[in-house]
Structures are given as structure tokens and as C-alpha cells.
Amino acid sequence: MNNTNYFLLRRLHSLLGVFPLGVFLFNHLLTNSSAIVSAQFFEEKVALIHSLGPLLPLVEAGFIFIPLALHIALGVYIALTGKSEVGRNLPYGRNWAYAFQRWTGWIALAFIVYHVVHLRFLHKPHMYDIPFSVELGVMFTEMPVALFFVPAYLIGGLAVIFHFANGLCTFCMTWGITVGPQSQRIMVWVALAVGAILTLLLVTAIIAFIQIGLDPQFGTEEFIQPLRDVHGGGD
Amino acid sequence: MPEKITVKIKRQDGPGKEPYWQTFEVPYQPNMNVISALMEIRANPVTADGKKTTPPSWDDACLEEVCGSCSMRVNGVARQSCAALVDQLEQPIVLEPFTKFPVVRDLMVDRSSMFEALKRVKAWNPLDGTYDLGPGPKVDPDTQDDMYSYAKCMTCGCCLEVCPQVNENSPFIGAAAIGQTILYNTQPIGKALASERLEAHMGPGGVGDCGNAQNCVRVCPKDIPLTTAIAALGRQLTWHTIKNFFLR
Numbered sequence: 001m002n003n004t005n006y007f008l009l010r011r012l013h014s015l016l017g018v019f020p021l022g023v024f025l026f027n028h029l030l031t032n033s034s035a036i037v038s039a040q041f042f043e044e045k046v047a048l049i050h051s052l053g054p055l056l057p058l059v060e061a062g063f064i065f066i067p068l069a070l071h072i073a074l075g076v077y078i079a080l081t082g083k084s085e086v087g088r089n090l091p092y093g094r095n096w097a098y099a100f101q102r103w104t105g106w107i108a109l110a111f112i113v114y115h116v117v118h119l120r121f122l123h124k125p126h127m128y129d130i131p132f133s134v135e136l137g138v139m140f141t142e143m144p145v146a147l148f149f150v151p152a153y154l155i156g157g158l159a160v161i162f163h164f165a166n167g168l169c170t171f172c173m174t175w176g177i178t179v180g181p182q183s184q185r186i187m188v189w190v191a192l193a194v195g196a197i198l199t200l201l202l203v204t205a206i207i208a209f210i211q212i213g214l215d216p217q218f219g220t221e222e223f224i225q226p227l228r229d230v231h232g233g234g235d
Numbered sequence: 236m237p238e239k240i241t242v243k244i245k246r247q248d249g250p251g252k253e254p255y256w257q258t259f260e261v262p263y264q265p266n267m268n269v270i271s272a273l274m275e276i277r278a279n280p281v282t283a284d285g286k287k288t289t290p291p292s293w294d295d296a297c298l299e300e301v302c303g304s305c306s307m308r309v310n311g312v313a314r315q316s317c318a319a320l321v322d323q324l325e326q327p328i329v330l331e332p333f334t335k336f337p338v339v340r341d342l343m344v345d346r347s348s349m350f351e352a353l354k355r356v357k358a359w360n361p362l363d364g365t366y367d368l369g370p371g372p373k374v375d376p377d378t379q380d381d382m383y384s385y386a387k388c389m390t391c392g393c394c395l396e397v398c399p400q401v402n403e404n405s406p407f408i409g410a411a412a413i414g415q416t417i418l419y420n421t422q423p424i425g426k427a428l429a430s431e432r433l434e435a436h437m438g439p440g441g442v443g444d445c446g447n448a449q450n451c452v453r454v455c456p457k458d459i460p461l462t463t464a465i466a467a468l469g470r471q472l473t474w475h476t477i478k479n480f481f482l483r
Contacts, residue, residue, distance in 0.1 A: 081444070082400055082405065082446050090397055092450065094449040094450075095449070099399075101446075175473050176472070181452075181460075
């Protein structure tokens with residue numbers, strides 16, 4: 001590989017993590033946490049996304065799947081060329097962050113592959129029949145599956161959030177935005193704030209779907225039908 | 236005051252040989268450093284259990300922390316053994332060779348990869364000829380200060396030793412050569428090769444392979460702002476690439 005291409009691929013990996021993947025992460029958690037208002041409100045947000053119609057697969061491919069696949073492929077290469085220095089007398093924050101960036105990357109990879117296969121590909125054919133809020137209400141409250149899904153979404157989500165927030169700091173170093181130690185320290189606070197907001201959205205979303213699942217009406221025809229109606233009555 | 240100090244050394248008879256540990260007891264002297272302890276062992280190479288052995292090998296030269304040659308892991312910390320004072324160290328004092336360089340023998344390692352890295356990034360001023368070139372360009376004091384902070388580098392290898400991106404699976408050249416890239420890209424004569432240095436950093440092993448663990452700047456015995464150099468070089472590469480894209 002020639003030098004310029006190698007350099008461009010390293011920078012592409014860095015850029016994709018922020019845009020579009022970081023922007024998508026924020027949007028995704030914002031949509032999901034809207035379920036705290038009501039299942040109806042959440043389904044309206046989902047319907048808004050699906051109103052893109054035939055454009056949706058293009059948007060998904062261009063802004064999510066292709067960037068994600070490239071970020072994963074380059075990220076796996078990067079992770080395999082590193083060897084953590086944790087445990088070698090280097091008790092520094094960034095040394096830990098380096099190791100966590102790789103560990104959370106692996107967790108995020110496993111979680112995202114499961115998450116996309118389950119909810120994007122396996123559930124998709126049923127989405128008008130069993131709306132997402134109903135599927136998630138079951139996943140997060142029905143025993144014993146909830147014992148798996150709640151921690152899985154919490155841990156998977158937190159791994160993704162750490163990976164993104166720390167990635168913002170390293171993005172700024174890599175591109176030469178934060179050059180000196182002071183600006184890099186300030187950037188840590190910015191990343192912490194971003195991470196805190198995203199964590200709040202994640203926890204809100206999980207609580208929202210648990211709440212929906214615990215609704216006394218949950219699972220009844222009267223509960224589900226209005227949600228189907230949001231999507232045009234299950235066409 | 237203790238009468239004896241204990242020194243545990245990770246030894247290796249030659250390149251590719253199996254390493255092994257030996258413990259020595261050395262008579263204590265005030266103000267001893269690790270090198271003087273090693274000299275005592277060399278003078279009387281008998282292990283703590285009374286076995287006669289070969290004298291340990293190590294590198295040293297200046298004995299005042301400016302040459303970098305006596306770098307090793309002292310109690311697990313990458314540093315110069317001449318500046319490691321026995322009174323400030325926990326016992327037993329554990330000495331190991333650096334792990335990111337091939338071992339020549341015992342505590343002596345081959346750091347030529349660092350010098351190869353300096354060649355790759357052309358860490359020099361392009362001056363040649365036997366005639367008088369006249370006075371050099373003027374440099375303002377702030378730039379002089381910046382340049383001096385990088386000029387203190389002694390290629391000791393501590394920054395590479397603690398770098399998670401420097402290992403057998405990665406071609407990363409490490410922070411030292413990145414600091415020197417910034418030094419010579421700042422120097423008014425060295426600047427002539429700036430774009431060649433940037434091109435040299437775009438391939439595998441260049442600054443792009445940095446993982447931002449920032450251990451380098453923590454252990455640098457000369458307090459060189461290595462992470463500042465890394466980000467500054469990232470910025471130079473960002474502009475270099477944008478400029479080239481529109482110029483071509």
C-alpha cells in the first residue's frame with residue numbers, strides 16, 4: 001500500500017467514528033429515549049424515520065452500514081497492532097483510556113453485530129405487526145430474557161459511549177486540533193459531558209422500555225393496535 | 236544504613252538465548268547508584284547463594300543522564316540506571332533490559348531501530364559543502380526555546396519502551412523520532428525538508444500509528460513535550476494533505 005493511502009485510511013477511521021457514526025449514535029439514543037414520553041410518541045418517531053420510504057436503505061447504507069463496516073475493519077487492524085501497557089508501572093489516565101478504547105471496541109463490535117442482526121434484520125419483517133416498543137417492552141421485562149437483555153444493552157451501550165467519548169479526545173489529537181496538554185485536558189471535560197449526556201439518554205431509553213413493558217395494559221390488543229395504527233395500520 | 240543491598244538481574248547470554256534471573260548482594264555505600272552497584276557485581280561476580288558467574292553486561296557512557304545509553308527497566312520503570320539512586324529505590328532492586336529492543340547481552344540492548352527511524356524522517360539540517368555559508372538565519376527566542384525542548388532528546392528509548400504501539404506486531408517508529416521531526420520542521424534550515432518528513436510519516440509506522448496512550452511524555456527523562464509534537468505533526472499532516480489535494 002502506498003504511503004498516502006495508508007495515511008488516508010488511518011484518518012478515515014478517525015473521521016468515520018465522529019461523522020457519521022457519532023452523529024448517528026446521538027440521534028439513535030435521542031429517538032429511543034423519546035419512549036419515556038409514551039410508546040405512541042416513540043412509534044411516531046420511528047414512523048418519521050420510515051417515512052423516508054425507498055430512500056431509507058440508501059441512507060442506512062451510506063450513513064450507517066458502510067461507515068460502520070469500514071470503521072470496524074480498520075479498528076480491528078489497529079487493535080491487533082497494539083499491545084496494552086496496563087500493568088507495567090504506568091498508572092496514568094490516558095494509558096488506561098488506551099486499553100479501554102480497545103476493550104470497549106471489542107465489546108461494542110459484539111454488541112452491535114448482535115443488535116443489528118436482531119432488531120434490524122430478524123425483527124424488521126414484524127415491525128408493523130409487533131411494533132418496536134412492544135418487542136423492546138417484552139425484551140426488557142419478561143423473565144428470564146430480561147436478565148440478559150437489560151445488562152446487555154446497558155453494558156453494550158456504555159461500551160459504545162465510552163468508545164465514542166474517548167474517541168472524540170483522540171480525534172482532536174490525531175487531527176491536530178488539541179495540540180498542547182491544556183487543550184487536551186479541557187477536551188477530556190467536553191468528552192465527559194458528551195458521555196454523560198449520552199449515558200443519560202441510554203438509561204432513559206432502557207427505563208422507558210421497562211416502563212412500557214410494565215404497563216398493566218401491555219400486550220393487550222387495546223395497547224398494541226394504536227401503535228400499529230401509527231405505522232398506517234400494518235400495511 | 237543497610238550493610239548490603241540486593242540486586243536482581245534478568246540476564247541473557249546472547250541474542251535469542253533464554254533469559255534467566257540472578258540475585259546478587261552488594262556492600263552498601265552512601266550515594267550509590269545502580270551503575271555503581273553493577274560495577275561492584277562486575278568486580279565480584281558471585282550470586283547471593285555463593286555461585287561464581289559471569290560479570291553482567293550493560294551499556295553506559297556519560298553517567299549524568301545525558302547520553303541515554305544506560306537505559307533499562309529499574310524496578311519495572313523505564314529510566315537511566317545512572318540516575319537511579321539506590322537510596323531512593325525499593326529492595327530488591329530489579330533490573331531488566333528494555334523489552335522493545337533486541338537484547339545483545341544481559342542489560343544491553345540494540346537501539347539501532349531508533350537511529351533507523353531518525354534516518355527515515357531525515358532528522359537533520361540539509362547542509363553540505365566546504366565553503367563558508369555565512370551566518371545562519373535568525374531565530375526568535377520563543378522558537379529557540381521550543382526547539383531546545385526537542386533538542387534535549389538523547390534517543391534513550393524510554394518513550395518507545397512504554398509505548399503500547401511499539402511491539403513486534405507494529406512498525407510504529409515511536410515518539411522520539413516524532414519530536415525530532417517537529418524540531419527539524421521548525422528549524423529554519425531544516426524546514427527545507429519539511430514535506431519529505433511529512434511524506435515519511437504517512438506510511439506504516441509513521442505518526443498515524445500513535446495510539447494516544449501518552450506514556451511517552453510521562454516517562455521522558457528530559458521532559459520533552461512528545462505528545463505536543465505528535466499532535467503538532469498531526470496538524471502539519473492535516474494541512475499538508477489538504478494543500479496537496481488542491482494543488483494537484
